[in-house]
Amino acid sequence: LALATVTAPPTSVDGFVREFLRELNFGQGVSLQASTVNDQYLALARTVRHYLMARWSETLRRQRETQSKGVAYLSAEYLLGRQLGNALLATDLTEIVADGLSQCGIELADLRAQEVEPGLGNGGLGRLAACFIDSLATMSVPCIGYGIRYEYGIFRQTFVEGRQVEQPDSWLALGAPWEFPHPENARRISFGGSVADHTDDDGVVRRRWTPAWDVNALPYNYMVPGYRNGRVNTLRLWRAQATDAFDLKIFNSGDYEEAVRAQTFAENISKVLYPEDSTPQGKELRLQQQYFFVAASIGDFIDQQLPEDFDLAQLPERIIFQLNDTHPVIGVPELMRVLVDEKRLEWGAAWEITKKCFAYTCHTLLPEALEVWSVDLLGRLLPRHLEIIYRINEEFLAEVRERFGDDELRIRRMSIIAEHPERSVRMAYLATVAGAKVNGVAELHSQLLRDKVLPDFHEFYPGKFTNVTNGITPRRFVRLANPSLSELITDTIGVGWLTDLERLRGLEPFAEDEEFRARFRAVKAGNKRRLDAVLRERDGVGVHDDHLLDVMVKRLHEYKRQSLKLLHIVTTYDKIVSGEVDVADVTPRTVIFGAKAAPGYKMAKEIIHLINAVGETVNNDPRVQDRLKVIFPPNYNVTLAEKVIPAADLSEQISLAGKEASGTGNMKFALNGALTIGTDDGANVEIRQLVGDDNFFLFGMLEPEVEDLQTRGYVPSSFYEADADLRRAIDLIASGAFSGGDRATFEPVVSNLLYEDRFMVLADYAAYIEAQAAVDAAYADTERWTRAAILNVARSGFFSSDRSMRDYIDRIWATPPSF
Numbered sequence: 163l164a165l166a167t168v169t170a171p172p173t174s175v176d177g178f179v180r181e182f183l184r185e186l187n188f189g190q191g192v193s194l195q196a197s198t199v200n201d202q203y204l205a206l207a208r209t210v211r212h213y214l215m216a217r218w219s220e221t222l223r224r225q226r227e228t229q230s231k232g233v234a235y236l237s238a239e240y241l242l243g244r245q246l247g248n249a250l251l252a253t254d255l256t257e258i259v260a261d262g263l264s265q266c267g268i269e270l271a272d273l274r275a276q277e278v279e280p281g282l283g284n285g286g287l288g289r290l291a292a293c294f295i296d297s298l299a300t301m302s303v304p305c306i307g308y309g310i311r312y313e314y315g316i317f318r319q320t321f322v323e324g325r326q327v328e329q330p331d332s333w334l335a336l337g338a339p340w341e342f343p344h345p346e347n348a349r350r351i352s353f354g355g356s357v358a359d360h361t362d363d364d365g366v367v368r369r370r371w372t373p374a375w376d377v378n379a380l381p382y383n384y385m386v387p388g389y390r391n392g393r394v395n396t397l398r399l400w401r402a403q404a405t406d407a408f409d410l411k412i413f414n415s416g417d418y419e420e421a422v423r424a425q426t427f428a429e430n431i432s433k434v435l436y437p438e439d440s441t442p443q444g445k446e447l448r449l450q451q452q453y454f455f456v457a458a459s460i461g462d463f464i465d466q467q468l469p470e471d472f473d474l475a476q477l478p479e480r481i482i483f484q485l486n487d488t489h490p491v492i493g494v495p496e497l498m499r500v501l502v503d504e505k506r507l508e509w510g511a512a513w514e515i516t517k518k519c520f521a522y523t524c525h526t527l528l529p530e531a532l533e534v535w536s537v538d539l540l541g542r543l544l545p546r547h548l549e550i551i552y553r554i555n556e557e558f559l560a561e562v563r564e565r566f567g568d569d570e571l572r573i574r575r576m577s578i579i580a581e582h583p584e585r586s587v588r589m590a591y592l593a594t595v596a597g598a599k600v601n602g603v604a605e606l607h608s609q610l611l612r613d614k615v616l617p618d619f620h621e622f623y624p625g626k627f628t629n630v631t632n633g634i635t636p637r638r639f640v641r642l643a644n645p646s647l648s649e650l651i652t653d654t655i656g657v658g659w660l661t662d663l664e665r666l667r668g669l670e671p672f673a674e675d676e677e678f679r680a681r682f683r684a685v686k687a688g689n690k691r692r693l694d695a696v697l698r699e700r701d702g703v704g705v706h707d708d709h710l711l712d713v714m715v716k717r718l719h720e721y722k723r724q725s726l727k728l729l730h731i732v733t734t735y736d737k738i739v740s741g742e743v744d745v746a747d748v749t750p751r752t753v754i755f756g757a758k759a760a761p762g763y764k765m766a767k768e769i770i771h772l773i774n775a776v777g778e779t780v781n782n783d784p785r786v787q788d789r790l791k792v793i794f795p796p797n798y799n800v801t802l803a804e805k806v807i808p809a810a811d812l813s814e815q816i817s818l819a820g821k822e823a824s825g826t827g828n829m830k831f832a833l834n835g836a837l838t839i840g841t842d843d844g845a846n847v848e849i850r851q852l853v854g855d856d857n858f859f860l861f862g863m864l865e866p867e868v869e870d871l872q873t874r875g876y877v878p879s880s881f882y883e884a885d886a887d888l889r890r891a892i893d894l895i896a897s898g899a900f901s902g903g904d905r906a907t908f909e910p911v912v913s914n915l916l917y918e919d920r921f922m923v924l925a926d927y928a929a930y931i932e933a934q935a936a937v938d939a940a941y942a943d944t945e946r947w948t949r950a951a952i953l954n955v956a957r958s959g960f961f962s963s964d965r966s967m968r969d970y971i972d973r974i975w976a977t978p979p980s981f
């Protein structure tokens with residue numbers, strides 16, 4: 163019967179058109195003639211949802227029935243990108259929908275362009291979460307993603323006179339057709355108050371938390387469709403809402419203003435994504451966000467996803483909570499609180515369960531990025547959790563003492579509680595103590611994690627540490643972003659590669675095939691023209707399709723060294739205008755930057771200003787004759803990435819060795835046929851090993867050399883003194899050449915480079931310039947370049963996030979029997 167199962171609409175052009183018009187008429191309440199593009203987009207999104215619905219309910223039904231082990235991915239960020247194209251790809255409806263819409267006089271592309279991407283993440287970490295849930299759905303692995311439904315995602319970036327200005331990202335303003343609110347599964351999340359002993363009805367004295375205030379957590383579900391496999395997993399994001407208690411206040415206190423203020427206070431929790439992605443600010447609201455979503459998620463899993471009579475001792479057989487960095491680590495004491503205080507398990511039994519239910523992924527090496535919470539703040543907001551953390555620490559340190567004796571230095575080093583500069587909780591240590599596994603995100607990163615960041619812990623728990631190199635979903639970043647390359651690949655090696663990316667190896671012999679190389683170049687040229695059109699429409703500037711397209715897109719950070727790229731541009735410019743090189747001999751290049759700076763990160767914002775200023779000068783200097791262009795489209799996001807990356811010839815991955823945990827943009831470029839100029843850092847190391855030294859431009863100090871220079875004492879100005887080209891580049895910036903003659907404008911950037919230069923830009927300058935000369939030479943040999951680009955594609959199948967997921971299953975999640 164129709165009631166027993168959910169059915170999908172008919173998969174035919176006519177069936178689609180009927181369904182679409184119904185949504186337009188009855189969902190949007192407009193006729194086709196009267197409808198706006200937004201009406202049409204919303205109706206289409208809802209129609210596509212209908213096609214996914216049957217698979218979703220079937221997935222949920224099977225999950226309830228089998229109760230097999232699954233993953234709960236806990237992440238404060240999901241940088242999803244647009245949903246429509248991906249949903250059409252997953253259901254194989256793109257053609258039917260395009261045909262149907264054209265019968266209605268509508269272009270599918272226009273409706274796709276209408277979607278505002280959910281930018282619920284900052285950068286790499288959030289995008290990784292989105293790739294992982296895509297892969298798990300595609301591999302039919304039971305997974306539920308948990309996170310926060312921020313009302314405002316990552317800010318919209320604009321430039322005013324070359325400086326970054328942030329605007330709120332109102333991604334929900336035109337309608338949210340992909341979400342399903344589930345108010346019936348709302349949960350109450352408590353904060354503050356105090357803890358005291360209390361004799362329970364069973365006569366046992368237990369600690370009892372009496373919170374001071376609470377909020378409602380309202381879940382919104384989003385579909386995570388697998389690629390043509392009939393599976394749809396769930397992403398569940400929580401929204402904060404005031405509880406009735408707040409409303410009651412209105413009547414009881416008579417203080418209406420105060421009651422409304424309190425309501426606003428509660429709802430602030432899911433209001434906005436914090437736009438920092440390295441140096442945590444220790445803001446109370448951020449900790450509220452973390453506890454809010456983690457407590458809601460753990461409670462939801464236990465109460466909603468498990469059978470009522472479930473024996474919690476079996477929890478590790480049913481679920482692994484994967485911690486995406488330390489942001490959800492407060493989940494560790496939360497699960498302990500639930501098990502001990504609410505479910506009345508013994509502490510020891512609860513700890514045995516908890517230790518098996520969490521695994522921790524670390525995404526950084528920068529010491530300032532390691533999250534700590536002051537005991538004072540944590541104790542005020544979550545007093546019971548602080549007690550639990552103290553007890554975990556006590557028992558942990560007792561174990562350390564048992565192994566190593568009273569080695570007080572070691573105890574102090576390893577304590578979850580730091581005493582200086584302020585008593586605080588080291589979240590990475592808590593995660594390491596509680597996690598069944600700890601992983602880094604690339605081989606080099608995992609090695610450094612063991613040796614430099616957590617060496618004492620590695621010594622104590624050698625088996626705990628492992629590596630899973632990051633990956634990216636080829637569905638979005640190859641198939642959707644680069645349809646013409648995808649078609650060429652399928653023409654050449656057949657179907658199947660999209661879900662088995664190692665098959666790209668089959669392209670290797672075609673690097674020697676002249677006709678294939680010509681087709682490959684035609685694909686790249688086509689992608690450059692497409693990007694040109696996008697950028698003209700978006701920002702009124704284009705890209706030349708006969709230029710080497712040199713791209714650096716990532717968050718703006720000193721360690722990523724956008725300023726090194728800038729010095730290369732300034733040097734090239736200086737050599738042209740000084741007449742040292744004949745402009746006719748300069749390889750025509752367009753450099754594209756894309757980068758957001760955290761709004762409070764001063765130096766990053768100065769560098770953005772400098773990039774824009776250099777671009778302004780270089781692009782308008784007739785002596786350059788258009789052979790060097792610098793463009794910086796504002797508001798780089800997933801949507802723009804999908805256009806920029808497929809057009810790129812050269813991928814800039816130039817972080818100081820030992821600072822970039824992995825990088826994932828680097829993988830997207832290689833898979834789209836760009837060559838990398840890069841340091842021996844993060845996953846660059848593995849990319850180079852796979853594609854081969856001949857097909858990768860390596861430069862710069864190795865990590866041990868960086869360490870060494872650091873200990874010897876790094877004096878940036880000595881590099882300035884010793885290198886005439888470098889001196890000229892820096893002097894040119896300092897002279898005001900890019901600031902209308904004003905020497906003050908970029909003085910902070912110049913001084914920073916000369917007298918601080920934490921990330922050794924000047925030390926790697928000469929090597930970088932030399933490597934860029936090698937790039938120019940290689941690009942001049944078109945056939946050789948194309949061969950190398952093809953080999954980059956053919957040998958990068960390893961970087962599919964499907965492979966990452968297999969590694970998580972094998973190395974972290976598998977406690978057989980499972981999956």
Ligand code: 26M
Nearest residue numbers: 286287436438439442525603822823824825826
């Ligand atoms: C923390 C506290 C308060 C506010 C914000 C944060 C925060 C948010 C995001 C801290 C770090 C955040 O992201 C870090 C990140 O994106 N790391 C990157 O992770 C990628 C995926 O593993 C790696 O490829 C990158 O190398 C790494 O920099």
